[in-house]
Amino acid sequence: MPDLDLVFVCELQDIPGGEARAFDVEGYNLAIFNTGDELYALENACPHMGAALAEGEMMGGSVCCHEHGWMIDLLSGEALERDWAQVATYPVEVQDGKVYVQLG
Ligand code: FES
Numbered sequence: 001m002p003d004l005d006l007v008f009v010c011e012l013q014d015i016p017g018g019e020a021r022a023f024d025v026e027g028y029n030l031a032i033f034n035t036g037d038e039l040y041a042l043e044n045a046c047p048h049m050g051a052a053l054a055e056g057e058m059m060g061g062s063v064c065c066h067e068h069g070w071m072i073d074l075l076s077g078e079a080l081e082r083d084w085a086q087v088a089t090y091p092v093e094v095q096d097g098k099v100y101v102q103l104g
Helices: none
Strands: 006-011 019-025 026-032 041-042 057-058 062-064 071-073 082-086 092-095 098-102
Touching: 006 026, 019 071, 026 098, 041 092
Parallel strands: none
Antiparallel strands: 006 098, 019 026, 026 041, 057 062, 062 071, 092 098
16 A cells, blocks of 8 residues: 555556656646656656657656757656756655656
8 A cells, every 4th residue: 555645657567667657646647657667757847948858868867858869867856967957756656566756
């Protein structure tokens, strides 16, 4: 049974390793990244001009925004080399093959 403050997002199989998907969950637009080893949840809006980060390309522990190439760290949400720019990140948990996030 998941913790009460965890919100169900999707089945783990809905996000293949090496890919990302966007989800609208309780008013939050989330980008969930599956590196193959870890899942990361970020606000799905680039801190530069708001492009959908889920459409970017994962490179190591970062995502390269598909619009203008800013690199966003998946763990911290910080734009690399522009640490004044950041998106929100959310804890992710997988329980019984289901993906949950902790919002707010
Ligand atoms: S909107 Fe992401 S780099 Fe410009």
